[in-house]
Amino acid sequence: MKIALFATCIVDAMYPQTARATVKILERLGHEVIFPSGQACCGQMHINSGYMDEALPVVANHVAAFEAETYDVAVAPSGSCVASVKHQHPILAERCGDAALKARAEAVGAKTYELSQLLVDVLGVTNAAEQLGSHFAHKVTYHPSCHGMRSLHLGDRQLDLLKSVGGIEVADLPEADQCCGFGGTFSMKNADVSSAMLEDKAKNIESTGASLCSGGDASCLMHIGGGLSRTKSNTTTLHFAEILASTMAEPVSVTGEVFVGKGGK
Amino acid sequence: MSNVFMGMPSLPVFGDGNLHIDEPFPAAAHRELGNTQMRANLRHATHTIRDKRLKVVGELPDWEELRDAGAATKNLVMANLPALLEEFEKNFTARGGIIHWARDADEANRIVSDLIKEQDTDEVVKVKSMATQEIGLNEYLEEQGISAFETDLAELIVQLGHDKPSHILVPAIHKNRSEVRDIFLAEMPNVDPNLTDEPRLLAMAAREHLRRKFLSAKVAVSGANFALADSGTLAVVESEGNGRMCLTLPETLITVMGIEKLLPGKEDLEVFMQLLPRSSTGERMNPYTSLWTGVTEGDGPQNVHLVMLDNGRTAALADKYGRTALNCIRCSACMNVCPVYERTGGHAYGSTYPGPIGAILTPLLTGIKSEENSSLPYASSLCGACFDACPVKINIPEILVHLRGEDVDSKRGEKKLPSQMDLMMKGAQWAFSSGKHLGLLEKGLPLGKLAAGRDKKIKRLPGIAAGWTRSRDIPAPPTQSFRDWWKKDHRPAAATTEQEK
Numbered sequence: 114m115k116i117a118l119f120a121t122c123i124v125d126a127m128y129p130q131t132a133r134a135t136v137k138i139l140e141r142l143g144h145e146v147i148f149p150s151g152q153a154c155c156g157q158m159h160i161n162s163g164y165m166d167e168a169l170p171v172v173a174n175h176v177a178a179f180e181a182e183t184y185d186v187a188v189a190p191s192g193s194c195v196a197s198v199k200h201q202h203p204i205l206a207e208r209c210g211d212a213a214l215k216a217r218a219e220a221v222g223a224k225t226y227e228l229s230q231l232l233v234d235v236l237g238v239t240n241a242a243e244q245l246g247s248h249f250a251h252k253v254t255y256h257p258s259c260h261g262m263r264s265l266h267l268g269d270r271q272l273d274l275l276k277s278v279g280g281i282e283v284a285d286l287p288e289a290d291q292c293c294g295f296g297g298t299f300s301m302k303n304a305d306v307s308s309a310m311l312e313d314k315a316k317n318i319e320s321t322g323a324s325l326c327s328g329g330d331a332s333c334l335m336h337i338g339g340g341l342s343r344t345k346s347n348t349t350t351l352h353f354a355e356i357l358a359s360t361m362a363e364p365v366s367v368t369g370e371v372f373v374g375k376g377g378k
Numbered sequence: 379m380s381n382v383f384m385g386m387p388s389l390p391v392f393g394d395g396n397l398h399i400d401e402p403f404p405a406a407a408h409r410e411l412g413n414t415q416m417r418a419n420l421r422h423a424t425h426t427i428r429d430k431r432l433k434v435v436g437e438l439p440d441w442e443e444l445r446d447a448g449a450a451t452k453n454l455v456m457a458n459l460p461a462l463l464e465e466f467e468k469n470f471t472a473r474g475g476i477i478h479w480a481r482d483a484d485e486a487n488r489i490v491s492d493l494i495k496e497q498d499t500d501e502v503v504k505v506k507s508m509a510t511q512e513i514g515l516n517e518y519l520e521e522q523g524i525s526a527f528e529t530d531l532a533e534l535i536v537q538l539g540h541d542k543p544s545h546i547l548v549p550a551i552h553k554n555r556s557e558v559r560d561i562f563l564a565e566m567p568n569v570d571p572n573l574t575d576e577p578r579l580l581a582m583a584a585r586e587h588l589r590r591k592f593l594s595a596k597v598a599v600s601g602a603n604f605a606l607a608d609s610g611t612l613a614v615v616e617s618e619g620n621g622r623m624c625l626t627l628p629e630t631l632i633t634v635m636g637i638e639k640l641l642p643g644k645e646d647l648e649v650f651m652q653l654l655p656r657s658s659t660g661e662r663m664n665p666y667t668s669l670w671t672g673v674t675e676g677d678g679p680q681n682v683h684l685v686m687l688d689n690g691r692t693a694a695l696a697d698k699y700g701r702t703a704l705n706c707i708r709c710s711a712c713m714n715v716c717p718v719y720e721r722t723g724g725h726a727y728g729s730t731y732p733g734p735i736g737a738i739l740t741p742l743l744t745g746i747k748s749e750e751n752s753s754l755p756y757a758s759s760l761c762g763a764c765f766d767a768c769p770v771k772i773n774i775p776e777i778l779v780h781l782r783g784e785d786v787d788s789k790r791g792e793k794k795l796p797s798q799m800d801l802m803m804k805g806a807q808w809a810f811s812s813g814k815h816l817g818l819l820e821k822g823l824p825l826g827k828l829a830a831g832r833d834k835k836i837k838r839l840p841g842i843a844a845g846w847t848r849s850r851d852i853p854a855p856p857t858q859s860f861r862d863w864w865k866k867d868h869r870p871a872a873a874t875t876e877q878e879k
Contacts, residue, residue, distance in 0.1 A: 120860050122810060126820050127853070129860035140871040148864045154810035161760060163782025164803040170811035178813060204776070208699070208783070263762035292717050296759025298799070303757060304845025305408045309721045310759070311849065339850030342835060 114144045119189040122154035128331045134358035135190045151178030157197040162298045169209050172202050179221045187225040190354045191330050192261020195227040229270035242279035248361045250280035254323040258330040259292050271329045271353050284321040295336035311340040327353045393690025393743035395483030395513040399728025402753040406726040416552045423551045427714045430660025447649045449771040452705035462607040462640050469610030473672020475682045482689050483513035491522045497630050499596045505621040506530035507601025509634045511730045527591045529620040538565040544724030547658050547710040598624035602635040608643035611671040625668050631679035636687050638704040653769035657709035690743030699780040703738045705770045712764035734764035738777045746784040755781035798842045820859035830854035
């Protein structure tokens with residue numbers, strides 16, 4: 114299968130190792146990965162902040178970038194960005210009175226999958242240890258990000274994949290379905306409420322005794338990881354793609370600070 | 379052209395009354411977050427109702443179908459509202475009821491006040507009602523020398539405590555029982571000075587206090603949960619029976635109801651009477667449901683009035699992307715599951731309607747340009763828990779985003795200088811609308827290291843980003859973006875089979 118990677122802006126610029134892990138997993142399964150070079154961002158930050166006029170060229174760019182290539186499916190290691198591509202892009206185009214863009218956005222959205230969706234529903238991966246050789250000998254807990262859970266209805270796809278990794282111990286996260294408080298510019302505009310939500314999320318994570326918290330959205334993990342780092346916690350965050358990519362022969366490094374991977378080396 | 383009023387109101391007529399937040403939400407939230415007792419009370423209360431709701435909702439195999447039916451019925455009502463209102467008026471009037479139309483809060487208050495004065499009394503008992511809270515009826519009546527006594531237990535607590543409701547269903551949710559006892563001891567005439575905080579004793583004290591009012595009141599004021607167009611019937615759904623006392627004992631009953639409360643007919647109650655109690659109190663069925671149709675000679679109130687309230691509803695209905703907010707049946711499930719409401723409480727939202735529904739309904743009723751109400755749609759992380767819980771499937775996150783757009787658009791051009799947020803969004807528009815632009819910008823990533831300390835963390839950012847770094851670090855950026863790595867260093871792995879490890 115020919116798979117177009119939508120890295121997402123935050124992963125592209127801040128957590129490249131998450132995208133590299135995504136590529137690794139897909140190539141390990143024998144698929145061809147392409148990276149449409151025109152891509153930048155889904156525009157969610159603009160849309161969710163109410164800047165619709167500014168969002169329109171961002172959305173139009175995404176649609177054009179993914180129309181420019183031929184591929185079977187597109188994938189992103191983010192529930193939130195995929196939800197934006199699938200649900201927000203057509204609404205924005207309609208609101209801005211661009212019916213043609215709406216139809217094109219719907220076509221791109223229909224071919225776009227979140228990583229666990231693609232792995233489980235399309236590629237039939239149910240056992241990461243067996244099918245991907247995933248190995249990760251650490252105790253982790255897992256935070257299901259809101260948009261993956263409620264907009265894409267991912268259910269336990271990410272968690273089940275994590276549980277099937279060799280050597281892993283997965284601890285249940287209390288009040289897992291509660292938002293971490295990120296919410297894009299919400300964390301700036303309503304920083305106090307956001308911090309109060311984060312504080313409870315961090316407490317719940319630490320109560321599990323896990324050495325790190327995994328999840329499927331780099332932005333939420335940056336938020337949670339940032340809070341844990343500030344309180345000098347020993348717990349950090351790591352995207353589930355990196356855990357799936359980790360093997361016995363090529364383990365992802367978790368010595369010292371992981372913090373959604375360590376940034377490109 | 380003369381300036382003589384020609385009788386045609388200009389549209390849209392926005393809502394007025396207790397719908398205006400007087401400080402921006404972040405400032406109010408900051409203050410409320412500091413109230414640790416309230417936060418503990420709220421956390422306990424919302425989590426208890428949340429769990430109860432999940433349990434009774436889980437019992438129904440057709441819950442999702444019920445939600446669909448509720449949403450479809452409400453959408454139908456909104457699409458046919460003028461015709462249904464006329465049908466209701468015809469049937470209500472035919473059964474002896476008298477209908478009054480109020481464009482806004484002020485008109486509604488004057489109508490109610492005049493009706494009370496006609497009965498030669500200066501006291502009324504009240505059934506718990508959101509519409510009368512919205513228009514500030516109690517405050518208006520007080521100015522007119524009329525005392526309004528709240529008879530719902532929690533409303534009574536709030537009224538005696540000279541407080542404001544902080545939840546639409548559990549108005550005193552921010553108070554625990556020992557605080558309630560203190561209010562009763564201080565404010566309730568003839569109360570037993572040895573009153574403890576045992577719930578049963580508190581309820582008995584309230585009952586004794588209220589019974590005197592029920593038996594003496596000549597006029598009652600209520601709201602309504604539903605109005606059935608095909609029969610002219612009104613309905614109140616409640617738990618305590620105090621509402622039923624008000625609806626049946628006094629000679630005069632004045633109901634104030636938003637025009638969006640209509641249902642086509644009684645068979646629709648089948649759906650809504652399953653949706654509402656389960657979503658609101660987490661009960662399969664509420665204890666008291668009262669339905670009344672006009673006047674019945676020799677039984678119950680002989681003067682039955684209904685004030686049909688617009689107060690911004692027509693304006694909300696005109697908003698293509700926001701109008702489903704009018705589908706709300708005031709169950710409060712959204713606030714009970716909201717992580718923001720749970721921490722800030724209802725007072726932070728300023729309006730009669732707090733929580734997620736308040737954050738959309740309030741600015742829809744008043745218009746987004748109204749004072750500080752434009753800060754309300756931002757009072758959400760867009761986690762979506764409210765949408766999942768809503769029995770009539772109001773897509774609250776989507777409407778929040780829509781109203782943010784209305785807010786940003788309404789401010790375009792009126793400002794002399796762009797805000798920091800405007801500049802950030804403009805810059806990001808350039809960066810994010812082309813892969814080339816973003817790639818160019820990413821060449822500067824190594825510079826980010828300069829902002830980070832020796833521990834490779836950015837701990838302090840200026841301006842609007844300072845709120846972030848008050849409680850969160852940001853990792854130092856990588857030296858190479860994924861895009862750059864892909865271009866220079868990616869070598870496709872030799873295709874391996876799935877079995878290979």
